[in-house]
Amino acid sequence: MNYLFREKLRQLRNHPGVTVPEDSVFQLPEKVLQFGTGAFLRGLADFYIDKANRQGVFNGRIVVVKSTDKGDLKAFERQNNLYTLCTRGIIGGRVEEENIISSAISRVINAKSQWSLVLDLARNPAIGMIISNTTETGIQLVQDDIYQWPPVSFPGKLLAFLYARYVAFSGAADAGVVIIPTELIPENGKKLEAIVLELAHRNGLEAAFIDWIEQHNQFCNSLVDRIVPGKPEESVHKELEEELGYKDELLITAEPYHLWAIEGGDEIRAKIPFYGIDKGLVIEPDIELYRELKLRLLNGAHTLGSGLAYLCGFSTVVEAMSNPSFATFISNLMLTEIARAIPYPVPDGLAAEFSRQVLERFKNPHIQHQWLNISQNYSAKIQSRVASTFLNYEKQQAHFPEYATFGYAAYIYYMKPARKDGDKYYGLANGDYYLIQDEKAAFFYQKWQMSSMEETVKAILKDVTIWGKDLSKEESLVTGIAGHLLSLKQNGAMETLEMFLAETEYA
Structure with a gap:
């Protein structure tokens, strides 16, 4: 051939x-x-x-x-x-x-x-x-x-x-x-x-x-x-x-x-001669709604799910979404937390409808989207895709979002280096090492050396560049994340996820 x-x-x-x-x-x-x-x-x-x-x-x-x-x-x-x-x-x-x-x-x-x-x-x-x-x-x-x-x-x-x-x-x-x-x-x-x-x-x-x-x-x-x-x-x-x-x-x-939304008016449309060849190519004076829906719901869910999915033993998005527990986690995360807290005015029902479209896209059997690829630059993605929604939910509801908090815990555990080789750091999941491709890898290596889980969590949550604010003094959040981390360590990711879902459904 x-x-x-x-x-x-x-x-x-x-x-x-x-x-x-x-x-x-x-x-x-x-x-x-x-x-x-x-x-x-x-x-x-x-x-x-x-x-x-x-x-x-x-x-x-x-x-x-x-x-x-x-x-x-x-x-x-x-x-x-x-x-x-x-x-x-x-x-x-x-x-x-x-x-x-x-x-x-x-x-x-x-x-x-x-x-x-x-x-x-x-x-x-x-x-x-x-x-x-x-x-x-x-x-x-x-x-x-x-x-x-x-x-x-x-x-x-x-x-x-x-x-x-x-x-x-x-x-x-x-x-x-x-x-x-x-x-x-x-x-x-x-x-x-x-x-x-x-x-x-x-x-x-x-x-x-x-x-x-x-x-x-x-x-x-x-x-x-x-x-x-x-x-x-x-x-x-x-x-x-x-x-x-x-x-x-x-x-x-x-x-x-496919969607490519470009911010601009008639002048920009005139300078992009291929405008009009496809309905997925949009040029409008304000594209913030498109950005918020995609960034928060699709990318935010990808980001909060990536570490958890890999720790559970799933290699691809479609493999994870075929598991009822993981699919329930992502669906509830999107519909009950992210969709409610997008920091931008969204018409009634649009976030829920977009969420359902995204869930259908995540279940596409032909797309082998690797979680390890999604988890690259993990910390930067948490900051740009998730942090503002997380804080906005707490502001609206007067408590932190449970599913996103669990996703934060999975991120922190995924970022735990089990091996250092020169300037490269490797995590360990299901018996295999994986390269942590993140500019914060050295930071997490240092924080994970601390003596207690709570001390580690506080030190990590103090970093404003990841979370958007110092979260180390939020006792309920520190306690919740530390509890999830202990369970991830003792019981593994899949069992911890199933216990979390049972507790939240019962609550």
Whole structure:
């Protein structure tokens, strides 16, 4: 079986189960710069651009910048940057399946070894949009030098590109671009803009350039919603390749549901030529409702469930949701706690309806979404997705939410390192070690050395950067979490969960 590559497309055009790009797409100009090679952008933003090209609407391709050390570019090179997006799932009880060979990406550049090629793109007048997904930790202000090769941070790289573009076009107004970060943090566009402007000042760049950024470039807040687990497990991957008739190292799976909400009005709609090609692409002046529903209910439930599910022995979301106890926990968490405490006005019934849609999506048998992947950057996700809802519930109800408190306990226990290897920390669950991929791993390693469980809990709950406030003086919360932790230690996660559900139902 051969790999997917450009010359094979003609043979595949008669394949009834695959959407294959036309040869003409390879002649389209490069119009988009993308920071991030990950499955999520390829399964959502690039999906829309590929769809627009197939409809003859956008007629432009994407240059992707790889900034991390993880992985290499050999698969992209071997496959002429082609990859298959396999959509599988159920919407409203209806089965949906689709296989699309995406030709949205024209090339992938390694920032560390090919930074000059990124800066060369700044001189391309056709580039009108920049998109990114660098995880929650990517949009942060760090000291950076735009003359480094390359700058360290994503905002630093973006600033270096914008400055090169400003110089190349002598500050022309029409050389500005639309910048749409998709990182899942509140007001991602505004935050990115503020960091870029701060870095411009710190790098001593001229006032005229800073004015050009503010006046002729648009940083748009955006919200993305699609479960894109990425490359499926080996057995499923092989089955899909047999069905398709070719090998594809870049193949990714996704659910049918997709939403990309971009904040903006008519000016932004005019600058995004593929607006209107899909009802899932929304451009509105206020996208906060979309963001809150998705961030709190889908991502919040994912986050609060991830440590618990893995400790219970479940590898994937669908495996966990097939267990009645875990499914009850997630359902009650969403419907009785999160939906009631979203810190934004939500029309009556909408949160409950969205919750039911999310539960259907979680039970999608075709999506093998790994809990270990969901638990990456766990602490940052607790802070951005859960903390404000947790505090808002306590403010409204005058007591802390029981299910979320249990989720907090599972998070703390998941973050307990059982082994340290250099600067890496490993937890232990069901006899196997797992890497704790979290910037707070060293913090938890230190706190878990304390002599008593209550002392440990207080020390951890004191960290405002995780919880949004110092919770160490909340005696009922400290006692509740310490009790759950002792049970997790003595009885294991599954038995502790079942006891918790029995107690809350009885209460």
